[in-house]
Amino acid sequence: MSAKVTRPYVDAFFAVAEDPGKELAALEAFQKAYDASPDLGKVLSNPGLEREKREAILSAVAARVGVPEIAGRLLTILLHNGRLHVLHELLAAFRARLDRETHAVEARIVTAQPADAAVLEALRTLVADRTKQSVRLVAAVDPSLLGGFIVSVGSARLDASLERRLEKARAALHALAPS
Secondary structure: OOHHHHHHHHHHHHHHOOOHHHHHHHHHHHHHHHHHOHHHHHHHOOOOOOHHHHHHHHHHHHHHHOOOHHHHHHHHHHHHOOOHHHHHHHHHHHHHHHHHHHOEEEEEEEEOOOOOHHHHHHHHHHHHHHHOOEEEEEEEEOHHHOOEEEEEEOOEEEEEEHHHHHHHHHHHHHHHOOO
């Protein structure tokens, strides 16, 4: 979805949302439920199903995940306009605007195993100290790392993975070996 299409939705959402962060979190929860059920997308996009029934299904799912009224209205508008399938792109645009307005950055932290809260908080504090901005963490697990972590903020990347440390040790040993 282009910025030309997303901008009116983003502007309207931020004009009426009382707590954009809370509403965005609810919309992201809806997106997870929507993604978890491929049949839901098929039903909601089925033109053979009456509009009222599709709205009722959408409202039921939205209520189940705790979507507030304003966010629910947005979902209904997207359903009516046939744009519910681009919710990912729209949520990314909402997140970008919210981050700009709150002076926040997103830090993606990838670990070999799920990190405990204390480790994530220490990494969040480290990134906040370096960027001088509030930090929103997005944690992911990649078992191929073996150990350590990788932190990405925008285009900056800190690779403290075990694999990277082994590469550095291997390069140092090769540099010491006689030719």
